[in-house]
Amino acid sequence: MCLAIPGKVLDVQDGGGLFARGRVDFGGVIREVSLVCTPQVVVGDYVLAHAGLAIAVIDEAAAARALAEFARLGTLLP
Known part of the structure; x- marks a missing residue:
């Protein structure tokens, strides 16, 4: 199993x-x-990244839900 982390694109x-x-x-x-793998990405988009590779573009709401769940599980530092 792999784990992809959501993040916001700051520059391209x-x-x-x-x-x-x-x-x-x-x-x-x-x-x-x-x-x-995400040639359509622009600054401000959210991506799922795994092992240094952005594998999908996601919306802000999906990124927020994932980050909230990681925080709830205690897997990310504040």
């Missing part, structure tokens, strides 16, 4: 094709992720 760096990257905010932790 179009490196072309396999090199598209962006900075994503995961509840205050900012990481660079590959956007190769």
Whole structure:
């Protein structure tokens, strides 16, 4: 089983094709992720990321629900 974490896209760096990257905010932790599987993503979108790869674009409500559940379970730091 894998776990994907929702985060908000802060910027997009179009490196072309396999090199598209962006900075994503995961509840205050900012990481660079590959956007190769989500070429339609724009700044402000929410993505699900697994192992440094954004695998899906989701809406803000879905991201908020997931983050609230992680917080409820105590799996994310405040």
